[in-house]
Amino acid sequence: MSINRRQFLRRAGMITALGLGSSFIISGFRKKEVAEAAGFAKAPKDLPAKRWAMVVDMSKFKTEADINGVIEACHKLHNVPKFPNTKDEIKWIWKDDYHHTFAGGHNEYLDDHVLHSPFMVLCNHCENPPCVKACPTQATFQRPDGIVAMDFHRCIGCRFCMGACPFGARSFNFRDPRPFIEGEISPDYPTRTPGVVEKCNFCYERLADGLMPACVEKSNGGLIFGDLDDPNSEVRKIVSTKFTIRRKPELGTQPSVYYLVGGGEDA
C-alpha cells in the first residue's frame, strides 16, 4: 500500500485542483450582483457645492433669545434629546461666551458687546477634520461638498472623535435618547441609539431637498450659508471682503464656520 513520490505529487495536485475549482464554483454562485440593473442618482433638487460654509453675523445675535430660537429649530428637527443631567447633554448647536469660543486671543479692551455676547457654536465642518482621522470605522467622514458627516450605522461609540475634536462639537449618547425628546418627535430625521456619537450635519438631508439648513432658515439672516468655492456666493463675498474670525485657526483644521464680529452695515 505504499505510494511513490510521483504518485503522491500527482494525487496532491489533483486534490488541490479539485478544492480550488469547487470553491470557485461555490463563490461564483454566491457572489451574485444584488441589484439587478440598478443605479443611483442624486436627488433632482440637490444643491451642489464644493465647500459648504457658514457665516455667523454677530450683529444679528444680540441676545440669548435669538440663539435659542435657532437651537430649538435644529434640535427639534433632528430629535436631539434634552437630558436633565448636563453630563449627558447632547448638543448640535449651543452657545458659549467669547472667552471659550475664541480661547487664547483674549483682548481685555474689546468692545463690551463682543466680550459679553453669547456666541452660537456648532460643528465647524473643518477642511482638515481631526475627527475623521480618529474614527476607526470611518463612521465620520468628509463628503465631497466639505460636510463632515456621520454614518450612525457605523459608529461603535469609541469616542475617539470626541477626544480629537478641538471644539467639543460632539456628544455621546450615554442613555437612550428617545424618552428625552421633548414634545412631538420629528418624522424628518431618525433618532439615535445609546452608544452613538452625534453632531451637527449642516442639514445635508435638507440640502438634498434643495432647502437651506434649519438654523439658517430660522436665523432671519443672521446665518449666511453657501458655497465658499463659488466666488459669487454671499459667504465668499463676506469672507473675502470683511474681517471674520474663526475658532482656533492656529490648529490648522480650517473651520468652515466664520464669525463676523462687529460686522454688518451698522458696525
Next chain:
Amino acid sequence: MYKGGKIFASLIIFAALFTIPFFYNMGKVNAGPDVALNTAAIQQLPASEQQCVESPEFMRANHMQLLNQWREEAVRNGQTVYVNSQGKEFEISLQDTCLKCHATESASKPAVLNNPVSTTAGVSNPALNESPEFCASCHDYSAVKPLCWSCHFEPKEATK
C-alpha cells in the same frame, strides 16, 4: 470490544433523545408567516405604483442587501435616488418609500415622546421600538430582529 454492549446501548438512547424533537414534529405543518402584500395602503395606489422597487421574488431574497446598498449610497455617497431594474426612480428613504406601503395599519400609536422628567410615563418606548407589522410578520417567525427601528420610525400617518 470492552463493555461494547453498554456503549452501544447508551449511544442508541442518546441518539433517540437527541432526535426526539425531529420525530415529534414530523409530519406536522408549521404555519408560515402571513405577509400582507396586498394591504389597503397598497390597493389605494394607482396600478402603476403598486409594484415594489424590485420584483417580490427579488425583494424576498435580497431586501437586506438592497437596504444596505441604499444606506451606503444615501448616507455616504449622497445618492438619494434609486433607479431600479426597469429604470424607474425611487427616493431612498426607509420611512417615506418603504413604509408608504408597508406601514402598520392597525396601529394606534401616537408619535409623541414624553420626557420622563416632566411626566410619569416610563422610559421605554415600545411604541417606537416595534417593527412595522409587515417586517415583524416574517422577522418574528424567523427570530431575526431587525435593528432599523431603534432609530427609524414609522411615518406619522401610519401611527395615527
